[in-house]
Amino acid sequence: MFIKDTDQIYRVPQWSGLTWLTHGFGTRLADVPSLSGELATLKQIHSAECLFAAGRTGQLGQGDALLENSPGAAVAVKTADCLPILLVDEDHRAIAAVHAGWRGTVAGIVRRAADAMREGFGTEPTHLQAALGPAIGECCYEVGPEVSCHFGKQGRAHVSLARANRRQLLECGVSPDRIYEAGLCTMCMPEEFHSYRRDKESAGRLFSFIGIREG
């Protein structure tokens, strides 16, 4: 269970003691860009492409996961129903923000991000922590056979992005007690969250961000 603060941002309680870390899953009422300082973002393409932000800010290119270990830097993903995932490696003070829609999930984006953290930062998967933010829930995410077949189902079916990504993290070696879930459905909660499926083209985007404090 995540805790919403007065900035209208959901925080992971397990990370409240990490003084070097800044993070949050913004609601539609949160002004994340002005609260978080300069962010690195991506042109998100529903891929399994991971990029190292390396202290840069602004839109860094195309892909769906941004990795960082530079003090003073922060990275973000934008979603409206897709699953935002924040990754933390306490040992190496390294982080990642991941955008996982169904295509990215099928392509293994969070697995690729964990692999890239290991290659780039020496992250040990068993020490990795992962927070799965607000996304369209199984309650509302009914999909056709062309999608459900990738989630072990047949025909029109309800699928869970959170469960599929949780499974990938476990397969990478992440410990189940280090995977935290918001358990909040963007489509069910219009006061708090944008939802592409609910609001169509008029849907805004939610900011999920993670950063490393200076010093």
Ligand SMILES: [Zn+2]
């Ligand atoms: Zn729902």
